[in-house]
Amino acid sequence: MTAKLPLGHVVVLVLGLTFLYLPILVLIAYSFNASALVTVWGGFSAVWYARLLHNPQVLSAALLSLEVGVAATSIAVLLGTLAAVALVRIPRFRGRFLLTGMVHAPLVVPEIITGITLLLLFVSMADALGWPRHRGYITLVLAHISFCMAYAVVTIQPRLAGADRALEEAAMDLGASPLRAFVEITLPIISPALVSAWLLGLTLSLDDLVISSFVAGPGSSTLPMVIYSKVKLGVSPDMNALASLVIMMVGIGVACAGWVMRRAEVQRLKDRQLAEQG
């Protein structure tokens, strides 16, 4: 490993990061433009942010998205943990092949197909069983669980496979029940993966346009659906403000998470050093 980056590498990195970040930075700059025209710089202004916060359509859609996201990703992490434990700890069982395939399938199947098939399911169910009578919150949550769960399993499974089985066995030798051993030993070990899985699921759920558009009934628009219907017509300044808000919040969130994780890692290394010295 070289201590200093060669010039060529620096150029590549700068170009690559510029490509990734320039559109975002331009968007944030535009969001503070007092003029409604993108071509004209009308001076610095937060007028679009103020307008955004007084837009009931955007606010209710954001609320619905949050409610769906939190519910779906929480259930998905729970189900995903069960699936990951089953796949890692039980070498052979009936339906293992089916479970493995279905857990990973949402990563491969295009969203648009998932969306269509789920809508057909809900419509057929409503036709035959009378449930779900209306498409909205419930159908959105059910639809989001499948793809959040796929990412949850993918995140949790490697961490669980890497967890030291001997610790759990030692706890059970000392009289802990398998459940207690799992909750007190393994769960804390895989908890960072659970947190990442939850955050990842929430991000994906909050961002989903395609599947939501199919399974949401009239009158229940999520935030991406509102954004899509607005930006389809072209650049709109209050969407610039909304996008900047989302990006800044995520940026701050990721930076904080990174800082916390780094501190935890440093602490862990310190503890280990102390343990080795002691």
Added chain:
Amino acid sequence: MLKLNGRIETGAWTDGHTRPFAVTGGVLGAVADRLRGRWLLIVPPLLFLVVFFLVPFAFAFKISFADAVIAIPPFSHLLGSTPDGHTTLTVTFDNYKYLFTDDVYLLSYIFSLRTAFFSTIICLLMGYPIAYAIARAPRSTQTMLLLLIILPFWTSFLLRVYALQGILSEHGLLNSALLALGIIHAPLRIMHTTLAVYIGIIYSYLPFMILPLYATLEKLDGTLLEAAADLGTPPWRSFVDITLPLSLPGIIAGSLLVFIPAIGEFVIPALLGGPDSLMIGRVLWDEFFANHNWPVASAVATAFLVLLVGPIALYQYYQMKDQAAP
């Protein structure tokens, strides 16, 4: 019947607690108890996915053989009954025939394949140098660079595609800059063209290419390259003979991560593309929301799944099997 060939873990035997099933005694009780626990793990996720992932496909498959009717729901029932109580089964293959009579399906299929393929190649050509540079950076810089690559992924995909409009539109940054520099005299038309779709896909999925490439390049054994250099191999030769073959798993993983979502993409062609950017996702969307022809949409979805996702799923299945049995 449950098969009892699962390996019995030591934990179940050394557990001193008395549990309900232990009443039946000894070995049998422990086995029954263990099975009860394991099915509690397996059944909830399995059941959920069967009902809300697998069964929906069966419905799409079924409806692809139905007739479009003006009703709620807008398709005919396959199963009916005659007045004298016989059950009838009405199946039509018209929807599948229709896929071949209307050019738009074949064209969009080819267009999607081509767009996804070339976007993947361009992502690879752009992503490789970036991943390589990150893998060669000092360790502390690496973490920071990786975070910067991952960060856009955590922000909204939809909003990032939207952000491109600010750059590519007629009065966007790119045209303004080129006009100001005197390179062009009239704004370039990039928005609502196929070029914009390519830029959108590459912009959105480049991080997916960089991350797996970085993962393999970072693990690359530097001593191999040193040995090659010591033996007088020119750098380009050791890149072609050592680095490139060893990073093949990353190339494949990254390419799949770009190709798979790109092929079914809806948002990018819908927001950035023009009327000629016929990607299959967009055609499906229009069939559903504009034409309200659910049976044809189901037939397109079924065909799409078989022709595109099937091979990828098979590939991944064999890949997984290979890894599982070293």
